[in-house]
Amino acid sequence: MASGIVGEFFELKAGASADLLAMQMGDFYEFFGDDAETVGEELDLKVSERSSGGEPYAMAGVPVADLTPYVKALVERGYRVAIADQRETDDGIVREVTRTVTPGTLIETDDAEAQYLASVVAHGEEYGLAVCDITTGQFRATTISGEAATGLALNELDRFDPVEVLPGPSVRSDDDFVDALRTDLDARLTLFETDAFAPGRARHTLETQFGDAAGTVGLSDPAIAAAGAAIAYIDETGVGALASITRLGSYTADEHVTLDSTTRRNLELTATMTGGGRTLFETLDHTATNAGARLLKEWLTRPLRHVETLRTRGAAVEALVEDALVREGLSETLGEAYDLERVAARAVSGSADADSLLRARETLALVPELIDSIGGSPRLADSPVAALFEDLDSAAIEDLRTELESLADDPPKTLHEGGLIKRGYDDDLDDLVARLEAATEFFDTLEERERQRHGLSRVTVGRNKTDGYYVQIPKSESDSVPDEYEGIKTLKNAERYVFDELHERERELFRLEEERGEREYEAFRRLRESVAERADLLQAVGRTLAELDVRCSLAAHAAKRGWTRPALTDERGLEIEAGRHPVVETDTQFVPNDLFLDPERRFLLVTGPNMSGKSTYMRQAALITLLAQIGSFVPADSARIGLVDGIYTRVGALDELAEGRSTFMVEMEELSNILHSATDESLVVLDEVGRGTATYDGISIAWAATEYLHNEVGAFTLFATHYHELTTLAEKLPRVENVHIAAAETDGDVTFLRTVEEGPTDRSYGVHVADLAGVPEPVVDRAGDVLDRLREERAIEAKGGGSGGPVQTVFDLGAGEFRTGGSEPSNAGTNDEPPAPPDTEPEQVDPEAAAVVAELRSAALAETSPVELMNRVQEWQRRLEEE
Numbered sequence: 001m002a003s004g005i006v007g008e009f010f011e012l013k014a015g016a017s018a019d020l021l022a023m024q025m026g027d028f029y030e031f032f033g034d035d036a037e038t039v040g041e042e043l044d045l046k047v048s049e050r051s052s053g054g055e056p057y058a059m060a061g062v063p064v065a066d067l068t069p070y071v072k073a074l075v076e077r078g079y080r081v082a083i084a085d086q087r088e089t090d091d092g093i094v095r096e097v098t099r100t101v102t103p104g105t106l107i108e109t110d111d112a113e114a115q116y117l118a119s120v121v122a123h124g125e126e127y128g129l130a131v132c133d134i135t136t137g138q139f140r141a142t143t144i145s146g147e148a149a150t151g152l153a154l155n156e157l158d159r160f161d162p163v164e165v166l167p168g169p170s171v172r173s174d175d176d177f178v179d180a181l182r183t184d185l186d187a188r189l190t191l192f193e194t195d196a197f198a199p200g201r202a203r204h205t206l207e208t209q210f211g212d213a214a215g216t217v218g219l220s221d222p223a224i225a226a227a228g229a230a231i232a233y234i235d236e237t238g239v240g241a242l243a244s245i246t247r248l249g250s251y252t253a254d255e256h257v258t259l260d261s262t263t264r265r266n267l268e269l270t271a272t273m274t275g276g277g278r279t280l281f282e283t284l285d286h287t288a289t290n291a292g293a294r295l296l297k298e299w300l301t302r303p304l305r306h307v308e309t310l311r312t313r314g315a316a317v318e319a320l321v322e323d324a325l326v327r328e329g330l331s332e333t334l335g336e337a338y339d340l341e342r343v344a345a346r347a348v349s350g351s352a353d354a355d356s357l358l359r360a361r362e363t364l365a366l367v368p369e370l371i372d373s374i375g376g377s378p379r380l381a382d383s384p385v386a387a388l389f390e391d392l393d394s395a396a397i398e399d400l401r402t403e404l405e406s407l408a409d410d411p412p413k414t415l416h417e418g419g420l421i422k423r424g425y426d427d428d429l430d431d432l433v434a435r436l437e438a439a440t441e442f443f444d445t446l447e448e449r450e451r452q453r454h455g456l457s458r459v460t461v462g463r464n465k466t467d468g469y470y471v472q473i474p475k476s477e478s479d480s481v482p483d484e485y486e487g488i489k490t491l492k493n494a495e496r497y498v499f500d501e502l503h504e505r506e507r508e509l510f511r512l513e514e515e516r517g518e519r520e521y522e523a524f525r526r527l528r529e530s531v532a533e534r535a536d537l538l539q540a541v542g543r544t545l546a547e548l549d550v551r552c553s554l555a556a557h558a559a560k561r562g563w564t565r566p567a568l569t570d571e572r573g574l575e576i577e578a579g580r581h582p583v584v585e586t587d588t589q590f591v592p593n594d595l596f597l598d599p600e601r602r603f604l605l606v607t608g609p610n611m612s613g614k615s616t617y618m619r620q621a622a623l624i625t626l627l628a629q630i631g632s633f634v635p636a637d638s639a640r641i642g643l644v645d646g647i648y649t650r651v652g653a654l655d656e657l658a659e660g661r662s663t664f665m666v667e668m669e670e671l672s673n674i675l676h677s678a679t680d681e682s683l684v685v686l687d688e689v690g691r692g693t694a695t696y697d698g699i700s701i702a703w704a705a706t707e708y709l710h711n712e713v714g715a716f717t718l719f720a721t722h723y724h725e726l727t728t729l730a731e732k733l734p735r736v737e738n739v740h741i742a743a744a745e746t747d748g749d750v751t752f753l754r755t756v757e758e759g760p761t762d763r764s765y766g767v768h769v770a771d772l773a774g775v776p777e778p779v780v781d782r783a784g785d786v787l788d789r790l791r792e793e794r795a796i797e798a799k800g801g802g803s804g805g806p807v808q809t810v811f812d813l814g815a816g817e818f819r820t821g822g823s824e825p826s827n828a829g830t831n832d833e834p835p836a837p838p839d840t841e842p843e844q845v846d847p848e849a850a851a852v853v854a855e856l857r858s859a860a861l862a863e864t865s866p867v868e869l870m871n872r873v874q875e876w877q878r879r880l881e882e883e
């Protein structure tokens with residue numbers, strides 16, 4: 001059994017809910033036992049041994065001054081680290097855990113990204129969700145209900161990308177949900193005390209934190225449970241940031257365009273699928289501040305559905321596009337701004353240093369500058385850009401800025417050695433500094449005086465931590481050293497001395513220095529508290545600057561790329577003239593294309609050769625819609641966008657590999673999700689869906705999905721497919737149309753024209769792409785032969801059953817129907833000819849077979865579902881087999 005200090009460590013550790021404990025022992029924080037081993041390994045610290053109760057224990061330590069970076073590194077690796085500080089009391093030294101640093105409560109982060117702590121509870125079929133970024137004081141909560149609540153809750157969590165999640169009691173026992181949290185999120189799951197999630201307790205927590213506001217934001221119970229637990233957790237970690245969380249924002253999922261995680265990934269909003277290339281965010285981002293970049297990212301992942309808000313954003317962007325000069329000036333000014341939301345949170349937690357308060361002061365001074373520039377531009381003065389600043393209390397901003405004036409212009413990093421406060425703000429301090437300067441003067445002139453007094457030619461005066469002030473004389477002059485000098489240290493070529501007056505003066509100087517340090521630190525602390533008390537003002541200014549920054553950034557990009565302001569409406573319809581893909585257009589000679597959808601033409605089957613631009617065309621429609629719904633301009637000559645409630649995209653299984661599950665299974669799950677979730681106000685983009693399985697399966701599924709989307713869901717849909725069979729659907733279903741991406745073929749070479757034209761394409765140019773890609777010529781030639789042969793047959797093969805051998809059934813593209821007979825491939829091939837079907841003679845057509853063929857001929861394909869068709873084919877096969 002460990003006793004003494006090691007015993008104390010283990011006792012504290014047992015009471016702390018953390019992975020690791022750092023316990024202060026004088027000038028060090030120490031880790032013992034397994035903790036020491038872990039820390040040693042993770043941070044490459046030296047691990048030594050200490051014995052206690054007759055047993056050896058591993059021990060590792062970091063100096064007090066270096067604790068923060070070490071803890072930060074541990075927390076960023078996912079550990080929760082408890083910190084036990086020591087305190088001197090009348091009964092001796094007492095140690096207790098004062099803070100638990102966790103991924104979601106790391107106020108010391110340098111990362112510019114948002115750092116969300118999330119909390120999630122389940123009440124029956126409903127989920128409550130709260131997310132909080134303590135580094136900026138942002139806090140939001142919502143309740144999610146309805147049939148698909150589980151998926152929506154996970155999606156919502158994923159969208160915030162939290163670093164730490166607190167699952168509530170009922171969520172913890174839901175293995176599937178916990179598994180999904182583990183696989184979908186890169187977050188630490190923390191089990192916080194279940195009582196904190198109890199509705200009564202949670203409500204009480206919120207009322208304590210926000211006063212009446214908790215009641216007025218209209219949150220329902222699940223949201224309150226999640227939010228209350230999050231606040232209680234933050235409080236318990238001791239980070240001391242609660243006062244910076246001044247507002248609880250409630251929101252409902254239907255304010256935003258639904259974008260599931262697959263869609264966000266497919267559209268490469270903030271991450272690319274492959275890791276290479278550029279995201280939409282990277283392409284658009286011209287923000288000048290970290291807070292602006294965070295907000296732009298948030299806009300991109302949470303487009304809005306409220307037409308008025310979007311029009312106001314659009315009008316602001318438009319005004320900024322039109323006054324380029326002032327806009328550039330604004331961006332330049334914003335470039336000097338500091339992250340005020342972060343300063344507010346750090347001031348509240350007591351961790352803000354002098355430099356961050358100084359930069360807060362400088363940032364506050366930018367506000368009148370920005371307001372002046374905006375007011376000075378006729379185009380901006382009456383625009384929603386000016387309105388951004390209307391709610392800011394200019395007088396309060398000026399007050400705080402003036403108060404911060406007392407801060408030195410170039411403060412040191414340390415807070416205890418003075419230099420933080422300017423002269424002229426505190427008479428006592430000024431007096432103290434004057435005395436200190438006089439005391440320093442003695443040492444500044446000492447060298448000269450000693451030289452003259454004692455005829456020493458090479459005397460120097462120095463100061464260091466161990467010796468304090470001293471006089472140093474080279475050994476060559478040791479004969480001239482006066483008696484009053486007392487030697488304190490011998491160096492190789494010199495000797496150091498002190499004498500009585502030097503000692504006295506030094507004591508006086510040190511006392512003054514200490515007094516000054518304390519006094520300035522006190523003044524600094526008062527300033528910091530004053531800033532903390534106005535955290536909400538700093539947050540409001542910080543948000544306003546970020547809002548301006550994002551609008552300037554969107555305007556800069558729109559101006560650079562010649563984008564237009566879309567007309568937004570609540571009516572269904574998508575009308576894009578000369579649209580471009582916002583990312584592809586930046587590094588390609590892009591061929592613009594139109595798109596027209598309305599309630600009568602809501603489903604486009606997009607065909608065309610591989611690599612012709614189908615995916616690009618469809619994604620560009622989704623991205624233009626998304627950009628319009630964040631308030632941005634769009635890459636098109638003109639655009640009229642009927643707002644959508646959700647954007648769903650799905651890319652066929654072959655394009656993607658998912659872990660552990662069959663890719664086709666994933667493809668179908670996601671298709672299923674779209675068929676369940678999309679509405680007649682959604683935009684759906686399906687790229688080669690159905691490709692992950694055998695041809696007939698694939699066609700059947702694609703066919704049925706098309707019918708369902710067209711007849712039942714009514715969503716605007718773009719569906720790229722290489723199943724040309726599907727193009728006949730346009731004839732059968734009134735609101736389905738074909739478009740294709742044109743390619744020209746001359747002398748066997750394909751030129752991609754990239755233009756979208758009405759009507760279907762009837763062939764695949766895959767062989768030519770193979771050629772372009774450098775596949776060896778014999779292979780390309782051979783493939784060309786095979787293709788010609790197949791084209792002649794215009795066939796796809798249906799496998800026959802059992803002993804009957806293959807039955808050749810052709811799908812007549814012209815008629816959009818299956819046929820048999822007449823065009824069986826010849827078996828008498830030479831080596832030069834394309835391969836024949838398996839090595840059996842075709843069956844003789846007997847009466848029963850003829851009957852089957854007749855039925856086949858007359859089968860009304862369009863009115864028959866793929867599944868039913870399969871049944872009938874099976875039936876025909878059975879009859880043929882019975883021969």
Ligand code: ADP
Pocket residue numbers: 584588589590591592593608609610611612613614615616617754
């Ligand atoms: P598909 O889906 O038909 O296989 P993609 O959409 O993947 O084709 O496009 C193939 C290539 O063509 C991509 O590299 C893309 O950048 C380029 N591309 C697509 N559309 C255009 C266009 N309108 N103008 C210029 N390049 C385009």
